[in-house]
Amino acid sequence: MKSKDQTIRRRTAPEDFNSIFARLRVILQKHAGTLAVADDSDGRYCLEGSPGPAVLAAWGGKLKKPIIPVAWVQIGKAYVSYHLMPLYGNSKLHDRMSKELKARMQGKTCLNFKRNDEELFKELERLTATGLAAFRKAGYVSDTTQRKMRL
Secondary structure, eight states, X not given: OOOHHHHHHHHSXXXXXXXXXXXXXXXXXXXXXXXXXXXXXXXXEXXXXXXXXXXXHHTTTOOSOSOEEEEEEXXXXXXXEEXXXXXXXXHHXXXXXXXXXXXXXXXXXXXXXXXXXXXXXXXXXXHHHHHHHHHHHTTSBOOOOOXXXXX
């Protein structure tokens, strides 16, 4: 049986998670000028954008949601997760990823980090810039100016 101390400790993110989150947040902040900051809290940072023509076509020409999530980072119980929607279905982006970065993937758009790894963070920074540019060029997200944060 778990003691109360063990349960509380598992719910609390390790100190490293805060520094990992801060570093990954900086990567996304560089792209906040053309996307909307939807959440900027101690444990989550999220960028959203307006659906582009490719999304509208996939939705049958009807706008289902005025805003779609594009990228976000958040502190979880066991890791810090970095979600990058441009990875979804983009084999060119996957081919550019190192095997070390691919090993961090969970699902199609999520990468999990438990420790600081500046080399992987630099690679992720390049991947994010390339991915967001490709996402925009493919028409998944429209160019928008930054909206006020929704809090």
